[in-house]
Each structure stands twice: as structure tokens, then as C-alpha cells.
Amino acid sequence: MNRLLSLLFHQGVLDEQFLQLQQLQDQTSPNFVSEVVTIYFHESEKQLRNLRNLLLDREMWDYVKLGIHLNQLMGSSSSIGAKRVRNICAAFRTAVEQNNRSACMRALEVLEHEYCYLKNKLHELFQIEQQRVLGDAVRYPGVVHQQ
Amino acid sequence: MTAGSSFGPGSGSLSCKPETGVSDQFPVGLRVLVVDDDVTCLKILEQMLRRCSYHVTTCSQATAALNVLRERKGCFDVVLSDVHMPDMDGFKLLELVGLEMDLPVIMMSADGRTNLVLRGIRHGACDYLIKPIREEQLKNIWQHVIRKKWNENKEHEHSGSMDDKDRHKRGGDDTDYASSVNDGCDGILTSHKKKRNVKEEDDGEIETDESGGSKKARVVWSVELHQQFVSAVNQLGIDKAVPKRILELMNVPGLTRENVASHLQKFRLYLKRLSGVTQQGAGPNSFCGSMEQSPKLASYGRFEIQALAASGQLPPQTLAAIHAEILGQPSANVGLPVIDHQPLLQPSKCMPMDHVMPYGQTLPSNVTKQISQPAIEDFHSGLGAWHLNNMVGNYGQLGGQNGHDMLLGMLPSQSQSQQPQKQSITVQPSRLVVPAQSSTNFQAVNQPTSFRGSVINYGVDQRSERDVGNRIGGQSGQNSVDNLIETGEKQISFGEAVHVLDQGPLKNLGFVGKKSSSPRWFSAYETISPINDLNHGDNNGRRRVKQEPNVEFLENSKTGGSAVTHRVSQNDLMSVFSE
Numbered sequence: 001m002n003r004l005l006s007l008l009f010h011q012g013v014l015d016e017q018f019l020q021l022q023q024l025q026d027q028t029s030p031n032f033v034s035e036v037v038t039i040y041f042h043e044s045e046k047q048l049r050n051l052r053n054l055l056l057d058r059e060m061w062d063y064v065k066l067g068i069h070l071n072q073l074m075g076s077s078s079s080i081g082a083k084r085v086r087n088i089c090a091a092f093r094t095a096v097e098q099n100n101r102s103a104c105m106r107a108l109e110v111l112e113h114e115y116c117y118l119k120n121k122l123h124e125l126f127q128i129e130q131q132r133v134l135g136d137a138v139r140y141p142g143v144v145h146q147q
Numbered sequence: 148m149t150a151g152s153s154f155g156p157g158s159g160s161l162s163c164k165p166e167t168g169v170s171d172q173f174p175v176g177l178r179v180l181v182v183d184d185d186v187t188c189l190k191i192l193e194q195m196l197r198r199c200s201y202h203v204t205t206c207s208q209a210t211a212a213l214n215v216l217r218e219r220k221g222c223f224d225v226v227l228s229d230v231h232m233p234d235m236d237g238f239k240l241l242e243l244v245g246l247e248m249d250l251p252v253i254m255m256s257a258d259g260r261t262n263l264v265l266r267g268i269r270h271g272a273c274d275y276l277i278k279p280i281r282e283e284q285l286k287n288i289w290q291h292v293i294r295k296k297w298n299e300n301k302e303h304e305h306s307g308s309m310d311d312k313d314r315h316k317r318g319g320d321d322t323d324y325a326s327s328v329n330d331g332c333d334g335i336l337t338s339h340k341k342k343r344n345v346k347e348e349d350d351g352e353i354e355t356d357e358s359g360g361s362k363k364a365r366v367v368w369s370v371e372l373h374q375q376f377v378s379a380v381n382q383l384g385i386d387k388a389v390p391k392r393i394l395e396l397m398n399v400p401g402l403t404r405e406n407v408a409s410h411l412q413k414f415r416l417y418l419k420r421l422s423g424v425t426q427q428g429a430g431p432n433s434f435c436g437s438m439e440q441s442p443k444l445a446s447y448g449r450f451e452i453q454a455l456a457a458s459g460q461l462p463p464q465t466l467a468a469i470h471a472e473i474l475g476q477p478s479a480n481v482g483l484p485v486i487d488h489q490p491l492l493q494p495s496k497c498m499p500m501d502h503v504m505p506y507g508q509t510l511p512s513n514v515t516k517q518i519s520q521p522a523i524e525d526f527h528s529g530l531g532a533w534h535l536n537n538m539v540g541n542y543g544q545l546g547g548q549n550g551h552d553m554l555l556g557m558l559p560s561q562s563q564s565q566q567p568q569k570q571s572i573t574v575q576p577s578r579l580v581v582p583a584q585s586s587t588n589f590q591a592v593n594q595p596t597s598f599r600g601s602v603i604n605y606g607v608d609q610r611s612e613r614d615v616g617n618r619i620g621g622q623s624g625q626n627s628v629d630n631l632i633e634t635g636e637k638q639i640s641f642g643e644a645v646h647v648l649d650q651g652p653l654k655n656l657g658f659v660g661k662k663s664s665s666p667r668w669f670s671a672y673e674t675i676s677p678i679n680d681l682n683h684g685d686n687n688g689r690r691r692v693k694q695e696p697n698v699e700f701l702e703n704s705k706t707g708g709s710a711v712t713h714r715v716s717q718n719d720l721m722s723v724f725s726e
Contacts (some may be wrong), residue, residue, distance in 0.1 A: 020282060044187075086257075
């Protein structure tokens with residue numbers, strides 16, 4: 001798990017905000033990180049859908065709406081520490097501001113790709129964590145038993 | 148999306164809990180309303196705020212948040228709001244909240260572009276957090292609650308510091324500084340304010356204050372205005388002075404009762420502070436230090452100021468000093484020494500207890516002449532003259548407290564002989580020793596020395612040839628003090644003289660003895676001093692304070708009162724105020 005984490009950090013997929021998130025997890029909310037990340041994926045998928053629809057709408061170029069969606073995606077991504085997604089959002093926003101539709105399309109594709117990568121990796125991470133928790137749960141009675 | 152979906156602890160998160168922990172464990176239980184359409188952020192923020200022991204209410208829609216706020220007025224201490232929300236712009240919410248509930252609102256957004264932040268500030272946000280928001284940032288948000296309350300109580304805490312003109316002036320620091328040298332009183336205040344803002348900026352809190360202040364019209368308490376105020380207070384008597392009466396007496400258009408009320412409050416606080424110097428003396432700076440050494444000193448100061456205030460004897464110098472004090476932070480203690488040492492400045496026998504009356508009596512003879520016009524120059528020269536006549540006693544007092552003071556024994560006699568004939572004092576040999584002594588003292592005790600340096604300068608004001616030299620000696624005495632901190636600058640400012648100045652007290656003495664009547668040195672110092680002083684103003688507030696008496700003296704000693712010296716003193720006054 002730590003190896004995966006450090007890999008993600010090294011790749012710039014995650015940043016220290018994710019560690020903050022982990023620190024926020026305590027007894028009152030034992031599944032805080034996974035809860036937040038679940039919400040994040042749920043929300044950001046909506047955002048991505050909206051972005052794609054807005055971009056594919058050839059008649060209307062609603063850069064205001066695009067900006068709002070991007071901003072929200074940026075906010076939530078940075079809040080969970082999804083650094084790369086956030087950075088692509090920023091680039092995307094610049095493209096929107098420049099009215100550069102092709103750059104926007106490229107950015108959207110990169111964004112979706114990054115998003116999928118993040119999702120997979122975080123999923124992986126949670127699975128490893130879950131296994132570890134399960135493993136702890138299995139080992140723990142054993143420790144008690146030995147005493 | 149349903150209105151006001153709440154992610155608070157349980158469904159009761161929107162319910163008002165009036166018992167929120169007050170005082171003892173503040174800010175625990177601070178009631179925070181978080182509004183963000185981004186539920187991810189909302190969830191994270193909620194957890195973070197809860198970790199800060201705040202009472203959190205979350206809301207994913209601005210309209211719902213507004214409803215909640217309207218329904219439960221007084222149930223929240225602070226609002227955190229996202230900028231971009233689909234149903235209502237965060238700025239709109241901010242504006243409404245500001246208008247209706249007058250709660251501190253903190254804006255947050257992933258978008259940290261300057262224009263957006265500025266917009267937030269303009270709409271009255273007390274802070275603007277850029278996502279991702281960290282727990283540390285939230286730990287501190289209670290300060291906005293306190294600040295808001297505090298600002299409400301003392302609306303004019305920053306009186307004279309928040310007006311639009313000032314805001315525009317904040318552009319170039321240097322140019323601003325220079326221009327304020329020339330535009331007199333206003334400039335002084337401007338610069339004063341600007342300096343403070345620069346300080347605040349370091350904390351990243353400037354925008355906060357700025358926005359808080361910009362909503363209300365502020366009164367600039369200029370020197371004249373403050374003088375009017377004080378004379379009105381004196382006329383009424385400090386205990387009977389009520390804002391309404393003062394306002395009537397002052398008869399200044401545009402001034403409101405509230406303005407006067409808060410200024411009066413400040414003024415009273417100031418007087419109180421004066422009387423409590425000994426107790427609160429922990430102030431990091433300037434003359435409080437010397438006060439602490441002698442409780443007597445402080446208490447005399449108190450009697451004096453109160454007696455004066457009551458009898459209406461407060462001369463403009465005092466007003467100015469008080470003014471400086473009132474406008475400044477506690478750190479701007481320039482005014483303090485002047486006032487506090489008043490009693491000591493009347494050195495009939497170095498027994499300040501006798502001085503309340505003599506003070507009042509001598510005052511008219513030497514000061515009132517100079518205060519007949521309210522002009523700034525007069526104000527300076529008055530200050531100088533006052534010091535001149537009074538400093539020696541102060542010196543004696545300070546010396547008296549100080550174990551290192553070799554001259555202690557001489558002082559009473561010296562001051563006695565000097566006091567009666569203010570203009571024609573011949574310099575006693577002991578005076579020449581003064582610079583040396585002052586530097587020694589500087590090493591031993593920090594605060595009094597600077598003052599002592601100036602004491603020497605006042606001695607010079609007697610205008611005998613010898614005194615010229617002596618003054619230079621005095622100046623160098625002070626310089627050697629200053630040089631402990633910063634030599635290079637002195638060298639630039641003083642040119643040739645530096646060689647002497649840098650050598651330390653003993654050399655200075657020699658210099659004084661040999662070249663005591665050299666007018667060249669005198670003029671060199673004089674012309675250069677503005678720059679010198681300006682530099683000091685820029686570099687070190689404390690030093691600025693120290694320098695002040697010198698320049699004041701300059702003003703006074705200069706018989707013609709040339710343009711140069713005037714500029715010096717304005718400049719200096721400004722630097723004094725700009726603390």
C-alpha cells in the first residue's frame with residue numbers, strides 16, 4: 001500500500017492534500033477517505049459528463065458553464081489531493097478562456113484519461129487497505145489468543 | 148437536489164444550539180455554516196471543521212443556506228461560502244449575509260485569480276481561501292469572528308487609517324513615502340496608515356482589515372481635528388465630556404457622534420494607559436523600558452498628565468504626543484516619552500513630586516508663545532523648545548535610576564543651574580561627558596539611552612558656539628548608539644563626520660572638544676539629516692523614534708527656520724506617526 005502511495009506521489013497523481021485527508025480519518029469516521037473519494041468520483045463523473053456535453057454542443061459555446069464545471073472539478077480534485085487531474089483542469093480552463101476548442105477537446109481527453117487512472121489507482125489502494133484491515137482483523141484475535 | 152441537504156452530524160445539524168461554548172474554551176463550539184455545492188469539498192470541510200472542535204452546519208445550496216441563516220439569526224458565528232454555486236453566486240450570498248446578518252463571511256474557491264479574490268474582498272468577504280483548504284487555515288477562522296466583534300465595538304480603532312484616498316495611495320511605497328513628506332498632516336496620516344498596512348500585509352491579513360474598514364466611513368483624526376477634540380474635552384473636563392457635547396463644541400461638519408464617541412473612548416484608554424504604564428510596561432519597545440525601571444517615574448507621569456488634562460493646560464505638544472499615541476499602535480510610543488517625562492522635565496530639584504505646579508506655571512512662558520498658530524512648523528518648534536527647557540531634569544531622573552550613570556551626582560546641580568535661564572546656559576564640562584556616558588548606558592540599558600542622546604541635543608539649543616560642538620557630540624553619542632545596529636547607513640548620511648562618529652564615545656569626546664565650533668560640521672549634518680532620517684524611518688521604527696528629538700531640536704535650533712529644516716521635521720513627524 002505504501003509502495004503504491006509513494007508511486008502515486010512520485011507520478012504526481014496525488015499530493016500532500018491526500019495525506020491530510022488520511023489524517024482526517026479518525027474513530028468518528030473510520031471510512032472517511034473512501035467515503036470522500038466515493039463522493040468525489042460520483043460528483044466528478046457528473047462534471048465530466050457535463051463538460052463533454054458542453055464541448056460536443058457545436059452550436060453553443062458556453063464558456064461560462066464550462067468554466068464553472070471546470071472550477072468545481074478543480075476544487076474537488078485539489079481537495080482530495082488529485083494533483084494531476086487538478087492541473088489538467090487548470091490547463092483546460094485556460095483553453096476555455098482562450099476559446100480554443102480543439103485544445104479543449106484534447107484537454108478533455110487527457111482529463112478523462114487521468115481521471116480513469118486516478119480512479120483505478122485509488123480503487124487499488126482501497127482494496128489493499130481493506131485487505132490489510134481484514135488481515136489485521138484476522139491477526140488480531142490471534143494476538144489475543146496468544147495472550 | 149433538495150434544498151439544504153445537510154451533512155452535519157446527524158439530521159439535527161441545522162438546529163440551533165445556543166449553548167455553544169463561550170469564553171473559557173473559545174473557539175471550541177464556534178458555529179460555522181459551510182455552503183458549497185461541491186459535496187466532496189463539503190464533506191472534507193465538515194470533517195476538518197469538526198476536528199477544530201467547531202460546531203458545523205453544512206449546506207450544498209446557497210439559497211438554502213440563506214434561508215437557514217434567515218430563520219436562525221444569531222445561531223451562526225461565521226459563514227464559509229464557495230464562490231461558484233449554481234443557484235446563487237457566492238458573492239451575492241456574501242452580500243446578503245453582510246447586509247442582513249452582518250456575519251463574517253469567508254469565501255473559498257479553487258479559482259484564486261486576483262480579480263476574483265478582489266471581488267470577494269469588495270463584496271465584504273473577511274477572508275478568501277483557495278482550495279484545497281487545509282485544516283490549519285480553518286483552525287484560525289475564529290479570528291474573523293473576534294475581529295468583527297472587536298471592530299464593531301471600536302469602530303475607530305483604526306481611525307484615520309481607512310479612507311479611500313489612502314487606499315489608492317497604497318501603490319508605490321517609496322513614492323508614497325516621499326509625497327507624504329510634502330503634504331504635511333494628511334501625508335503623515337496616510338503614511339502612518341500605509342505603514343501599518345504593510346505590516347499587516349505580512350500576515351496576509353490585510354485584505355481582511357481592508358474590507359472590514361471600507362464599508363464604513365472613517366474619520367481622519369488629523370492633528371488639528373484632534374486638537375479641537377482635546378480642547379473640547381478639556382473645556383468640558385475629562386470626566387464630564389460626553390460625545391454629544393464634544394461634538395457640539397468641536398462643531399466640525401461631517402463628524403458624527405459615533406466618530407467622536409469612539410475617539411473619546413480611545414483617548415480615555417490612552418490616558419488610562421498612561422497611568423498604567425508601570426503595570427502594563429511589558430511593551431516591547433521604547434520608553435516603556437525606562438518606565439519599568441522606576442515606578443515612581445511612571446506615576447509622576449500619570450499625575451502630570453491628568454492634572455494637565457484637567458486644568459486644560461495640555462499644550463499642543465502633548466496633544467501631538469497623545470495624538471501620535473492614539474493614532475499609533477501601542478508600539479508607537481513616540482508620544483509617550485514626551486508626555487511621561489514631562490514632570491521630569493521640570494527639574495527644579497530633581498524631585499518630580501513638586502513639579503505639578505511648576506509645570507503649569509512655567510509652561511506659558513516658554514511654550515505658549517510658540518503655539519499661537521496651529522501650523523505644523525510651530526508645533527515642531529514648540530516641541531523643541533519644550534524639550535530644551537525640560538530635558539535636563541529628565542536626564543537627571545533617568546540617570547538616577549541607572550546604576551551605570553557616572554554623572555548622577557552632578558545632575559541635580561546641573562539641572563538647577565540650567566533651569567532658570569533657559570537661553571543662556573553655559574555648557575558645563577560635565578556636558579561634554581554626556582555622549583560618552585550615553586553610549587555606555589546604551590550597552591548597559593537599552594531604552595533610556597536613546598533618550599539621553601537626545602537630551603544632549605537639547606542642551607545644544609542654547610546656541611552658544613560651544614554648544615554647536617556639543618550638539619554634534621551629542622549627535623554622535625546617539626549615533627554611536629545607532630551604529631551598534633547599523634553603521635553603513637550612517638556613513639552615507641554623515642559623510643566625513645562618520646569617521647568620528649564611528650569611533651565610539653571617547654573619540655567623540657575628543658571631537659567635541661577640538662572642533663566644537665566648527666560650523667561646517669553643523670551644516671553638513673543639517674542638510675544631510677533629512678535623508679538620514681528618512682532612511683531611518685524606512686529601516687527601523689524604533690530608531691525613528693530615537694531620532695525624533697534630534698530633528699525636532701534641529702528645527703528649533705535653526706534660527707532662520709529654513710525650508711530644509713522644515714522638511715526635516717515634517718518628515719520626522721511623519722516617521723513618528725507612521726509607526
